[in-house]
Amino acid sequence: xxxxxxxxxxxxxxxxxxxxxxxxxxxxxxxxxxxxxxxxxxxxxxxxxxxxxxxxxxxxxxxxxxxxxxxxxxxxxxxxxxxxxxxxxxxxxxxxxxxxxxxxxxxxxxxxxxxxxxxxxxxxxxxxxxxxxxxxxxxxxxxxxxxxxxxxxxxxxxxxxxxxxxxxxxxxxxxxxxxxxxxxxxxxxxxxxxxxxxxxxxxxxxxxxxxxxxxxxxxxxxxxxxxxxxxxxxxxxxxxxxxxxxxxxxxxxxxxxxxxxxxxxxxxxxxxxxxxxxxxxxxxxxxxxxxxxxxxxxxxxxxxxxxxxxxxxxxxxxxxxxxxxxxxxxxxxxxxxxxxxxxxxxxxxxxxxxxxxxxxxxxxxxxxxxxxxxxxxxxxxxxxxxxxxxxxxxxxxxxxxxxxxxxxxxxxxxxxxxxxxxxxxxxxxxxxxxxxxxxxxxxx
Numbered sequence: 449x450x451x452x453x454x455x456x457x458x459x460x461x462x463x464x465x466x467x468x469x470x471x472x473x474x475x476x477x478x479x480x481x482x483x484x485x486x487x488x489x490x491x492x493x494x495x496x497x498x499x500x501x502x503x504x505x506x507x508x509x510x511x512x513x514x515x516x517x518x519x520x521x522x523x524x525x526x527x528x529x530x531x532x533x534x535x536x537x538x539x540x541x542x543x544x545x546x547x548x549x550x551x552x553x554x555x556x557x558x559x560x561x562x563x564x565x566x567x568x569x570x571x572x573x574x575x576x577x578x579x580x581x582x583x584x585x586x587x588x589x590x591x592x593x594x595x596x597x598x599x600x601x602x603x604x605x606x607x608x609x610x611x612x613x614x615x616x617x618x619x620x621x622x623x624x625x626x627x628x629x630x631x632x633x634x635x636x637x638x639x640x641x642x643x644x645x646x647x648x649x650x651x652x653x654x655x656x657x658x659x660x661x662x663x664x665x666x667x668x669x670x671x672x673x674x675x676x677x678x679x680x681x682x683x684x685x686x687x688x689x690x691x692x693x694x695x696x697x698x699x700x701x702x703x704x705x706x707x708x709x710x711x712x713x714x715x716x717x718x719x720x721x722x723x724x725x726x727x728x729x730x731x732x733x734x735x736x737x738x739x740x741x742x743x744x745x746x747x748x749x750x751x752x753x754x755x756x757x758x759x760x761x762x763x764x765x766x767x768x769x770x771x772x773x774x775x776x777x778x779x780x781x782x783x784x785x786x787x788x789x790x791x792x793x794x795x796x797x798x799x800x801x802x803x804x805x806x807x808x809x810x811x812x813x814x815x816x817x818x819x820x821x822x823x824x825x826x827x828x829x830x831x832x833x834x835x836x837x838x839x840x841x842x843x844x845x846x847x848x849x850x851x852x853x854x855x856x857x858x859x860x861x862x863x864x865x866x867x868x869x870x871x872x873x874x875x876x877x878x879x880x881x882x883x884x885x886x887x888x889x890x891x892x
Contacts, residue, residue, distance in 0.1 A: 449855060450484045451477060452547035452573075454562075457669035458489035458507050458515060461496075463751055464689075469664045469844070470553040471513075472531035476667070476848035478512070483852075486545055488538070490557030492519035514541075516555040524587060524616070528559030535562055539569040549855045551576045552635075554662055555583060560631035567634050576641040578630070581773055584628050585652055587621075588612060590650075591693050591770040596863040597813070598692070598769060600793070629653060636858055639851075640773040640797040648771075654790050662850045664774050665842035668751075674782040674835075681831035682713040684789075684821060685761035686886055687754070687777050689723040690732060695767030695791065700735040700743070701814035704765075706821055707742055713825045715721040715739070715765075718757055720748035739814040757768050758784040762831055763824050766790040766800075769812045772801065783841045787821050788835035805837040 453474045459467040471487065479492050489507060498517040500503055507513040508689050516538060520530035528535055538558070542550065550566055552558065554790040563575060567771075583590035590603045604625065610809070627890040632638075638659045640646035646661050653813035675683065690696040703715045717736065721729045736745045751759065754829050758764070764781035767771075771794030781788050790796040792808030800806035808823065810816035824830060 449482065449549065449859070450514040450545060450547045451486070451549040451551055451855065451881070452542060453485065453487040454544055454550065454552045454554075455487060456487045456558070456585070457495070458513070459492060459751070460507065461489075461491065464744070465664075465774075466554060466578075467775065468751060469666070471580075472665075472667045472844045473848055473851060474513075476555070476844045477852065480852075481842045482590065486514075486547070488514050488516050488541070490518040491515050492517065492521065492580055492661070493558065500630050502520060502636065502892075503534055504541070504546075516557075518559075521557050521559060523556075524620075525559045526555050526583065526628060528557070531561070531565070531798075535565050537560070538562065539565060542566055542573075543569050546570065546858055547573050549576060551573050551578070554576045560584075560628055563631050574855070575635045576637050576639060576858070578637045578641070578855070579645060579649060580641065582645070582648065584632070585648065586614075587597060587624070589693075593693065593770050594798055598767075600771065601868075605647065627720070628753060637854060642798050644771065644795045645773045660854065662847060662854070663842055664776070664779070665844040666779060666783070667844045668783050668841070669755055672755045674785065680712065680825055681762040682700075682825035683716070683760065683762045684713060684765055684824075685718065685757060685786075686716045687749075687757065687780070688766050688775075690717070690719045690729065691724055693768060693770045695769045695812065696721075696732060697818060698767040698769065699765050699814060700732070700739070700812050701772050702817035703739055703743055703823060704735070705814060705818040706825075707739060709818070709822065711822050711825055713742065713821065715743045716757075716761065717743070717745045718747075718749050718753075721778035735786075749808035752809075754780050755784060758786055761786060764822075765817070765821075766786050766796055767811075767817060768796065770794070772796050779841050782838045785835050785838060787824075789817070789824060790880070801837070803834075805839070809833070 454513055455467055455470040457467050459471050474485050474487045477483055496505060496515060501515040505515040507515050513761055518528060520533045522529050530661045581590040582592050586592045588595055595602050606621040609621040610618045637653055637661050640659060641664045643661055646659055649659060686699050688694060707712055764786050766775055766778055773795045778788050788800045788806035790800045791811035793811045797808055802808040807820050809820040870889055
């Protein structure tokens with residue numbers, strides 16, 4: 449079986465949860481000698497400059513991992529504007545590789561219009577899209593938070609989206625919605641890592657018979673031992689990208705209230721404020737300084753550092769104010785035996801069982817988080833009970849087995865016949881690519 453994996457970045461350049469999982473899934477499937485896997489990660493000027501003559505570059509990790517420069521991306525329509533270059537060269541690669549499965553791990557940079565184009569190039573292939581967030585639903589970086597105010601949004605509508613972006617007409621949002629749904633009909637299956645996210649996409653209109661739930665997994669290192677010492681379990685850690693959406697300021701506000709109440713604790717923040725405003729970055733540093741010895745900001749870290757980071761922590765706080773999907777940091781914490789304090793919404797509340805392997809608090813509420821942290825730091829036996837309640841954490845091998853079963857299902861003759869797109873068969877017949885022919889978004 450040949451599988452082409454398309455990822456919106458490479459974890460060596462941007463170690464986000466989606467990038468890490470997609471590459472580890474690729475590696476796990478590659479380990480099966482009967483399969484041939486190829487990973488293409490899309491990049492832009494943030495991480496690589498384009499090279500003359502080709503949009504492909506080495507990822508520095510082997511011949512089966514490539515970077516594709518895809519800088520001409522329309523973030524509103526989620527389309528790749530460079531059809532004559534980026535999409536054409538991607539099509540040439542796919543034409544030569546002849547994949548049985550083309551698995552999009554994100555639409556960013558590749559574009560939703562890559563789907564009908566690759567359908568033409570590889571008409572026998574089956575198409576899968578993993579839905580790791582809510583970009584098709586929400587123009588505001590896929591967070592489903594209203595602008596301004598950051599109230600959570602249950603789903604898009606032209607008028608509501610225009611309320612968040614007054615300079616973009618309701619008609620433009622309607623066209624965006626219709627175009628995205630039209631392009632997404634080219635997928636044979638959609639994979640939702642959480643049931644919460646699956647329900648959001650069902651409400652948006654994706655067909656239930658094509659939308660399956662497969663949880664993520666990791667290639668885990670040895671778990672960190674419990675923090676040494678017999679004192680109170682009062683050391684908290686926040687890990688990941690720092691942003692308003694991730695609730696970094698909620699955690700710091702809660703820590704200030706805890707300090708004012710005289711509670712003995714420490715808060716270690718690991719991560720960088722990538723792509724955030726200078727005002728946000730300055731606020732984080734000021735809040736950390738104001739807490740004195742109780743708080744430290746350690747900056748960016750690598751995935752390999754997590755075990756060492758958590759060896760010095762008792763609890764992990766996940767204070768996101770948006771719905772989230774399946775935050776990698778929760779599984780990291782639980783693999784290392786650390787209970788999680790999380791916002792009681794969305795994919796976080798689905799993953800963390802309140803009172804069993806962690807605690808929920810009201811999302812966006814520093815007072816509620818401060819109360820939860822105070823309980824965690826002072827209640828006798830709570831850490832031992834919640835840490836003991838953590839069950840087995842999924843591995844990437846578990847996820848690879850379920851993805852391989854999905855791929856095989858799609859390639860069975862009966863399912864393949866059902867999954868055939870409705871386009872005219874003459875238009876789908878494999879023909880050599882000709883630059884400029886059939887690659888524009890309007891004609892794709």
